[in-house]
Amino acid sequence: MTQPLVSFILVNYRTPDMTINCVRSIRERTAIPHEVVVADSDSGDGSAGKIRVACPGAIVTELDRNLGFGAGCNAAARLAGGKYLYLLNTDTLLHEDSADVLARFLAVRPGVVAVGSRLFYPDGSPQASASKYPSLLGLVAGRDALARMVHPVWPSLGRALASSPPAEWLKEPIRADWCVGASLMVRAGAYRGVGGFDEDFFMYAEETDLCLRLSKLGEIWYTPETAVLHLEGGSGGLEPNPARLARIAAGHRLYFEKHVGRLAARTYMAVWRALSAGKYLFWRGRSLLSRSAGDRKRAEWHRLFVANATALRYPLDDRR
Secondary structure: OOOOOEEEEEEEOOOHHHHHHHHHHHHHHOOOOEEEEEEEOOOOOOHHHHHHHHOOOOEEEEOOOOOOHHHHHHHHHOOOOOOEEEEEOOOEEEOOOHHHHHHHHHHOOOOEEEEEEEEEOOOOOEEOOEEOOOOHHHHOOOHHHHHHHHOOOOHHHHHHHOOOOOHHHOOOOEEOOEEOOOEEEEEHHHHHHOOOOOOOOOOOOHHHHHHHHHOOOOEEEEEEEEEEEEOOOHHHOOOOOHHHHHHHHHHHHHHHHHHOOHHHHHHHHHHHHHHHHHHHHHHHHHHHHHOOHHHHHHHHHHHHHHHHOOOOOOOOHHHO
16 A cells, blocks of 8 residues: 555544545645544544545544544544645545645645645635734734735735635745645644644634644745645534533633643633723614615624623633
8 A cells, every 4th residue: 555645634523525525635636645634523423434434444443532623633633644744634535635735735845844724615705714913913903804904905904914815815835824724734743743732722813822833843824836725613612602602712822821821821811801902882773774784794703702792711620
């Protein structure tokens, strides 16, 4: 059997059909030697068996608990034999040989330890895929909106102001703080060198933490040279809901506690909640005038965030 150059790392949780479609797109589009490793996070719905039947040759490992995305990736990575680990969400579809593009990118840049691709939504619109580390400055209301206003007349300043530059601004590969984990290729040696994902993160901010630790070994880059369709939703759902928003807040709180300190984490979360409360009032008031469903949805997102930002804390109690 040919030694795989790339090991695709997927984590399934109760989305077997989506995972099967993702694996099939990998098989159809990937010409370089590769393997697919799927960790099933105790779905309890027969997912693992369905994936084995539909995707012969894929390595499927079953976990006895759902410990989150990072823990699932770590479990799959322990079985992987590739030089590069391609972390790929199960709610993605390949439309070209993205693995080859990203592997070539790493092969000619020995100082780069991880590279993320472009992502786009089903309607063709781009998803922000490269970001700066979370910061208090990044929470300032309207910062990205200001960046978008500045960019047409002063592109470099617009990019500097934006916490997550829109993909349409990024025409060339750039060095990034972190890239979205939905499509991220990492050198296997570097991944194992930092211990993989921190499993205290159940979901959200785990790739930010991983990229920060990887940056001690080399650079993190983003390249627009290949694009992956991101259906976005999967087991997390598309619509904001209390559980999802509580996890987003918990992930960011843990990131700050770990890398900056508890006081910084408390300050960050207090500012975030205050800004969201203000944004709720703005969008709620606007929705009453506009009667727009979009405005109501934005208001509800901020209301739910304020209500649930302190509902959950990582690490989860059953893993302490």
